[in-house]
Amino acid sequence: MSQIPVAKPVLDEHEVEAVRRVILSGWVTQGPEVAAFEEEFADFVGARHACAVSNCTTALHLALKAVGVDAGDEVITVSHTFIATANAIRYCGAVPVFVDIEKDGYNIDPDLIEAAITPRTKAIVCVHQLGMPCDLHRIVAIAARHSIPVIEDAACATGSEILWKGRWEKIGKPHGDIACFSFHPRKVVTTGDGGMLTTANPEYDRKFRLWRQHGMSVTDAVRHGSKQVIFESYPELGYNYRMTDMQAAVGREQLKRLPAIIARRREIASHYTEKLSSAADVELPNEPTWARSNWQSFCLKLASYLDQRDVMQELLDRGVSTRRGIMNIHLEGAYSEPGSHRVVTSLQQSVAAQQHSIILPLFAQMEGSDVTCVVEAVQASVSPHLAIERVG
Numbered sequence: 001m002s003q004i005p006v007a008k009p010v011l012d013e014h015e016v017e018a019v020r021r022v023i024l025s026g027w028v029t030q031g032p033e034v035a036a037f038e039e040e041f042a043d044f045v046g047a048r049h050a051c052a053v054s055n056c057t058t059a060l061h062l063a064l065k066a067v068g069v070d071a072g073d074e075v076i077t078v079s080h081t082f083i084a085t086a087n088a089i090r091y092c093g094a095v096p097v098f099v100d101i102e103k104d105g106y107n108i109d110p111d112l113i114e115a116a117i118t119p120r121t122k123a124i125v126c127v128h129q130l131g132m133p134c135d136l137h138r139i140v141a142i143a144a145r146h147s148i149p150v151i152e153d154a155a156c157a158t159g160s161e162i163l164w165k166g167r168w169e170k171i172g173k174p175h176g177d178i179a180c181f182s183f184h185p186r187k188v189v190t191t192g193d194g195g196m197l198t199t200a201n202p203e204y205d206r207k208f209r210l211w212r213q214h215g216m217s218v219t220d221a222v223r224h225g226s227k228q229v230i231f232e233s234y235p236e237l238g239y240n241y242r243m244t245d246m247q248a249a250v251g252r253e254q255l256k257r258l259p260a261i262i263a264r265r266r267e268i269a270s271h272y273t274e275k276l277s278s279a280a281d282v283e284l285p286n287e288p289t290w291a292r293s294n295w296q297s298f299c300l301k302l303a304s305y306l307d308q309r310d311v312m313q314e315l316l317d318r319g320v321s322t323r324r325g326i327m328n329i330h331l332e333g334a335y336s337e338p339g340s341h342r343v344v345t346s347l348q349q350s351v352a353a354q355q356h357s358i359i360l361p362l363f364a365q366m367e368g369s370d371v372t373c374v375v376e377a378v379q380a381s382v383s384p385h386l387a388i389e390r391v392g
């Protein structure tokens with residue numbers, strides 16, 4: 001029996017042809033394809049500026065630098081996220097301050113933010129976990145009251161939407177100050193690796209462009225196009241966070257596919273929701289009325305009497321691959337040293353989510369029969385009858 005994977009990127013001859021075109025053009029990094037990808041991405045999410053970088057981790061690093069996060073500062077975020085969210089904060093010499101997630105979801109609990117704010121708080125990094133928009137209305141309002149910038153970790157949220165002043169808008173407009181996206185193959189569209197920063201602030205965008213290219217005063221495009229000799233200078237410390245033109249060309253093809261990919265993902269998610277809503281032993285993901293997920297992942301929370309590893313093994317035996325839900329950063333070795341982070345409140349919901357949640361297969365190429373197979377395998381694997389047997 002062939003195994004149903006958790007995820008699968010949508011790539012074919014279109015992407016191959018795009019890369020071929022770039023290679024034969026002779027301009028292979030941060031050139032015309034990157035510029036076009038930035039423009040098309042900005043257009044798609046409705047942003048004034050979009051700046052492509054090497055991945056979402058480097059995007060987060062530059063976003064934090066742009067809002068002025070420095071050594072000794074604090075940045076409020078969640079522990080219940082991919083480790084890169086907090087690592088980027090530490091790259092700035094700052095301290096991640098972890099607050100818990102909501103009881104009925106996997107995003108930051110806005111009720112807990114205010115208590116975590118101190119005079120050293122320089123930013124809030126909210127994560128649209130698994131593609132589900134976090135409660136930006138409340139987060140942005142709290143941040144505004146305290147004049148703290150909001151950086152959205154939108155790594156998983158390309159194409160997700162939020163109802164904003166009566167209109168559906170894409171995540172990344174951005175509704176905070178800066179949004180950071182990932183194009184890793186585990187996300188809904190991919191460039192192999194890749195990232196994007198969006199903002200309405202032209203000064204932030206200027207900084208991103210400077211820092212991603214070693215802090216170099218003139219871009220290659222300007223120097224290449226100039227009729228006069230130009231000597232570049234390096235007025236401040238920069239990085240090599242460039243995206244290549246091969247990646248950007250793939251990204252442009254992926255953007256064309258994105259509406260169809262998301263439509264299909266939403267179809268599969270609503271099928272899961274419909275078929276699994278009667279299962280008493282699992283809690284389904286909650287999509288608030290003001291949010292439309294891109295369903296980067298479909299995460300179930302198992303009843304506490306079910307063992308996560310046993311259920312996952314049972315599903316694997318039935319041909320269905322799963323992953324456990326999101327991890328908690330504060331439990332990882334890289335965060336065991338005192339001073340590496342600060343915890344304000346109990347992280348009870350975060351810990352429970354890691355222990356009890358599993359991610360089901362969801363990718364655009366799934367056939368109806370795959371979806372049925374997953375549903376039936378879940379129904380069989382989470383039945384209380386089995387749980388009792390296991391206990392006994």
Ligand SMILES: *Cc1c(COP(=O)(O)O)cnc(C)c1O
Pocket residue numbers: 055056057058081082084085127129153155156181182183184194195
């Ligand atoms: C994937 C992911 C990242 C890191 O993205 P890369 O492009 O791999 O650097 C950061 N934050 C979250 C929430 C992610 O899921």
